Amino acid sequence: xxxxxxxxxxxxxxxxxxxxxxxxxxxxxxxxxxxxxxxxxxxxxxxxxxxxxxxxxxxxxxxxxxxxxxxxxxxxxxxxxxxxxxxxxxxxxxxxxxxxxxxxxxxxxxxxxxxxxxxxxxxxxxxxxxxxxxxxxxxxxxxxxxxxxxxxxxxxxxxxxxxxxxxxxxxxxxxxxxxxxxxxxxxxxxxxxxxxxxxxxxxxxxxxxxxxxxxxxxxxxxxxxxxxxxxxxxxxxxxxxxxxxxxxxxxxxxxxxxxxxxxxxxxxxxxxxxxxxxxxxxxxxxxxxxxxxxxxxxxxxxxxxxxxxxxxxxxxxxxxxxxxxxxxxxxxxxxxxxxxxxxxxxxxxxxxxxxxxxxxxxxxxxxxxxxxxxxxxxxxxxxxxxxxxxxxxxxxxxxxxxxxxxxxxxxxxxxxxxxxxxxxxxxxxxxxxxxxxxxxxxxxxxxxxxxxxxxxxxxxxxxxxxxxxxxxxxxxxxxxxxxxxx
Amino acid sequence: xxxxxxxxxxxxxxxxxxxxxxxxxxxxxxxxxxxxxxxxxxxxxxxxxxxxxxxxxxxxxxxxxxxxxxxxxxxxxxxxxxxxxxxxxxxxxxxxxxxxxxxxxxxxxxxxxxxxxxxxxxxxxxxxxxxxxxxxxxxxxx
Numbered sequence: 001x002x003x004x005x006x007x008x009x010x011x012x013x014x015x016x017x018x019x020x021x022x023x024x025x026x027x028x029x030x031x032x033x034x035x036x037x038x039x040x041x042x043x044x045x046x047x048x049x050x051x052x053x054x055x056x057x058x059x060x061x062x063x064x065x066x067x068x069x070x071x072x073x074x075x076x077x078x079x080x081x082x083x084x085x086x087x088x089x090x091x092x093x094x095x096x097x098x099x100x101x102x103x104x105x106x107x108x109x110x111x112x113x114x115x116x117x118x119x120x121x122x123x124x125x126x127x128x129x130x131x132x133x134x135x136x137x138x139x140x141x142x143x144x145x146x147x148x149x150x151x152x153x154x155x156x157x158x159x160x161x162x163x164x165x166x167x168x169x170x171x172x173x174x175x176x177x178x179x180x181x182x183x184x185x186x187x188x189x190x191x192x193x194x195x196x197x198x199x200x201x202x203x204x205x206x207x208x209x210x211x212x213x214x215x216x217x218x219x220x221x222x223x224x225x226x227x228x229x230x231x232x233x234x235x236x237x238x239x240x241x242x243x244x245x246x247x248x249x250x251x252x253x254x255x256x257x258x259x260x261x262x263x264x265x266x267x268x269x270x271x272x273x274x275x276x277x278x279x280x281x282x283x284x285x286x287x288x289x290x291x292x293x294x295x296x297x298x299x300x301x302x303x304x305x306x307x308x309x310x311x312x313x314x315x316x317x318x319x320x321x322x323x324x325x326x327x328x329x330x331x332x333x334x335x336x337x338x339x340x341x342x343x344x345x346x347x348x349x350x351x352x353x354x355x356x357x358x359x360x361x362x363x364x365x366x367x368x369x370x371x372x373x374x375x376x377x378x379x380x381x382x383x384x385x386x387x388x389x390x391x392x393x394x395x396x397x398x399x400x401x402x403x404x405x406x407x408x409x410x411x412x413x414x415x416x417x418x419x420x421x422x423x424x425x426x427x428x429x430x431x432x433x434x435x436x437x438x439x440x441x442x443x444x445x446x447x448x449x450x451x452x453x454x455x456x457x458x459x460x461x462x463x464x465x466x467x468x469x470x471x472x473x474x475x476x477x478x479x480x481x482x483x484x485x486x
Numbered sequence: 487x488x489x490x491x492x493x494x495x496x497x498x499x500x501x502x503x504x505x506x507x508x509x510x511x512x513x514x515x516x517x518x519x520x521x522x523x524x525x526x527x528x529x530x531x532x533x534x535x536x537x538x539x540x541x542x543x544x545x546x547x548x549x550x551x552x553x554x555x556x557x558x559x560x561x562x563x564x565x566x567x568x569x570x571x572x573x574x575x576x577x578x579x580x581x582x583x584x585x586x587x588x589x590x591x592x593x594x595x596x597x598x599x600x601x602x603x604x605x606x607x608x609x610x611x612x613x614x615x616x617x618x619x620x621x622x623x624x625x626x627x628x
């Protein structure tokens with residue numbers, strides 16, 4: 001057996017401190033960060049503001065929270081928006097940053113932010129955390145009794161402000177779903193550049209948490225690739241010093257599969273963390289997430305039903321959080337009022353269903369779990385072979401050769417030779433396997449399920465079926481027969 | 487037989503959504519067109535320069551993030567300056583932010599130079615068979 005390892009170029013402490021300061025010097029508010037004071041401030045936070053402790057407590061008490069999305073530029077309005085979330089029962093609060101902040105265009109943000117403050121209008125599509133700086137953002141964190149997580153940007157400004165999540169590891173989110181030209185080597189370089197900030201804080205007793213995204217399945221597609229990428233993300237983050245993480249499990253709308261994947265993901269992530277020697281990295285819960293296309297803005301009924309479906313899956317799987325969009329997801333930036341009605345609907349399900357502690361036993365969960373697990377192991381085995389035991393080297397080679405592949409990626413460096421379709425029960429199957437190293441008997445299982453749909457619809461399942469399936473969940477019809485009214 | 491018309495596809499502006507334009511591209515290819523697929527985040531200038539280089543007959547643009555109007559402010563002027571007045575221009579998707587009536591949005595994009603404007607969830611096969619072929623024939627390009 002080859003020795004399992006995780007390539008990670010660590011830089012020495014002096015260089016680390018220099019690079020951290022350089023990053024902060026990109027905007028004047030960086031001066032508000034004093035590293036030692038930030039550690040002391042983090043240590044002074046009550047448990048209710050520490051992400052991993054909040055999630056652990058929810059799990060121990062058999063309860064759950066929505067993990068929403070929210071961001072508006074003016075501080076007072078942001079406090080109001082977050083207070084609205086807290087009033088709807090949310091204890092995990094996101095600070096969604098605006099698009100310009102994510103692209104580091106701070107000067108542009110500064111002018112627009114001034115205009116926002118003058119007119120009271122939200123001209124940015126999120127909270128510009130870098131321009132707002134530590135003092136102001138601490139005011140936000142201190143105003144509301146909940147844990148905070150910066151989304152899309154924030155770095156050490158967010159940590160010094162008392163937010164308790166941070167990014168680490170080789171994450172596929174941007175590479176697979178948001179960028180056009182990045183290569184897998186560039187992804188590894190940028191995520192393993194030795195900026196082990198999370199580890200630096202962990203060494204000083206401050207545990208920052210992270211959610212694992214994996215490679216987003218942008219359309220109906222089996223979740224195995226995503227779970228493999230969450231494992232890669234988890235072990236590479238652990239190598240950088242990450243001590244607490246949890247998987248976002250991307251639900252596709254077939255309840256049997258969704259529940260099977262929610263069971264499988266934390267189990268195999270734990271197993272591989274242990275195999276690689278990171279026994280002290282905690283998995284502090286699971287968080288089902290809404291990933292496929294949302295109902296269009298005009299279909300508010302559909303949007304409500306979809307978020308209630310995800311809440312129900314979370315409640316039945318005894319998760320401690322659910323990553324939920326509001327009914328305004330299809331319309332753009334959510335308001336306080338639409339957030340409130342959306343998350344009150346979710347809370348109703350949490351309170352009524354989650355607290356019943358239902359033990360469900362849906363026929364087929366075991367099969368789906370077994371199928372996905374076999375795929376995950378087969379793909380990871382091949383990655384470790386390609387990397388001669390090194391998961392990072394293997395990942396680079398796997399993406400380059402299509403051993404790791406996902407459909408509909410905007411990135412031109414992705415093979416994009418795989419496709420998914422729904423079967424006769426709405427479960428996700430492969431239509432095209434590309435170069436994925438999936439065992440032959442599992443391929444046969446998928447082909448058989450696709451054949452059942454062909455029989456039901458009386459026609460061949462092809463590319464056009466996969467296109468039609470993109471809308472299956474947003475239009476509220478995942479099984480491959482026409483609705484009654486057509 | 488004339489050679490297949492050349493069609494440029496892509497998502498305009500800083501929009502990172504790609505699925506729509508991928509479907510448009512593949513369906514056009516399957517229908518026998520010569521397709522130049524630019525993918526996501528294509529600037530108006532890139533559309534124009536590629537159209538000049540390839541002598542394209544049409545651009546089928548997509549947008550989902552609701553800011554296409556901002557992206558396309560000066561597009562028509564620039565493409566006319568570039569001598570591309572005869573090229574067909576279609577756009578479709580989620581074209582403005584919020585809940586809206588596609589009928590109110592259509593004239594705004596026609597003003598920006600587009601020949602046809604489509605709401606979200608339009609069937610691309612119908613667009614190609616009913617509109618694109620007809621419009622190209624009317625211009626003598628098919």
